[in-house]
Amino acid sequence: MKFTVISIFPEMVEDVLSYGVIGKAIKKGLIELETINPRSFSIDKHSRVDDRPFGGGAGMVMMFDPLAKTVDHLKKQDKNLKLSFLSPHGKILNQKKINKLAQQRHMVLLCGRYEGIDQRFLDKYVDNEISLGDFVISGGELAAAALIDAVARQIPKVLGDDESAKTDSFMQDSLTAPQYTRSDKLKQVGVPEVLLSGNHAKIAEWRTMQALKATQLKRPDLLQDKE
Ligand SMILES: C[S@@+](CC[C@H](N)C(=O)[O-])C[C@H]1O[C@@H](n2cnc3c(N)ncnc32)[C@H](O)[C@@H]1O
Structure with a gap:
């Protein structure tokens, strides 16, 4: 199974998932982790991906363009990809949902930062929203890493003994x-x-x-x- 994570802090996800059984599974090629940074698609000279919100208010919001270009780029490789946004607005994850997700071939996970993402991007590109729980964290990276870890445990051979996951x-x-x-x-x-x-x-x-x-x-x- 392949995981693609869209994040302005890709190293954060790569690092968290480089330890223990999941790190080994990535090294062995049992699961594939790809990260992509929307800053690479920003046309701003400082590679900015955020801007102030219309109507004022606290904090910055991730802009439509760099994210749209990132997803369009990914769609050239997998035109049927489904985009999941890690968000406190999403349905809360549980083991049943994790087991279902483990049957997919490719998951593309979008990590928000700042106050969130321009609604026009979410309306046009996001297929579903997934939450870690009823609380707010500073970015989607830890949520994406937790989801990938939990899904990867359900992939055959990732754990030393496949029985471990069944008795969790x-x-x-x-x-x-x-x-x-x-x-x-x-x-x-x-x-x-x-x-x-x-x-x-x-x-x-x-x-x-x-x-x-x-x-x-x-x-x-x-x-x-x-x-
Ligand atoms: C600081 S949060 C923005 C929260 C937003 N202002 C709100 O109150 O709904 C920045 C990003 O962290 C991620 N995030 C925060 N809480 C989350 C949760 N419970 N589950 C999944 N992702 C979360 C999302 O990607 C979100 O866009």
Whole structure:
């Protein structure tokens, strides 16, 4: 799967995604990350991409032209591309949406900055808006990186063991069971006996019950959604 991120801070996205399993997946070519900076399409001598808003008010707004040229350029390579704008106005992401997004071939993500983006650009070019949650961050880069990380976890071979993603929280509308390391210092103190039993069926049953308990305690809304 390919991700293209449109951002005036492309290094920010590249850096965040260069660590751990996702960094390895990019190096191995299991997922592709392309970034493109709208400043390269600005005709301003200082490569500006923002301007003051009509009607006044605080802050600057990203201009139509550099962004339109960026997307037109990308459309020359993929004429059917769909543009997703990371925005607090969008529908809030959850695991079900992530799993669906993981079935796509190519995602193009637009990161806003400043007070946002000229509405005329959004009306003409954006296919959908995606939010990380009901709060405001300073730019779409962290939201894009979080989305890419979560989607990439669903791509086969990205995680060392494909089972990991299947047993993650939210995959079964529940959280996960508690985990205990085989730590030398603590030995087996405080470790539930069943985990030391070697009985895999019993361990699986215990984990299901513990996951249910954790969900009831911390996120009862997930169980209500299931009914
Ligand atoms: C400072 S914010 C602009 C917020 C805008 N003034 C508002 O209140 O709706 C700049 C950019 O950060 C990104 N952003 C902020 N909050 C976000 C969220 N909850 N989810 C996804 N992206 C977000 C968007 O790309 C946005 O254009």
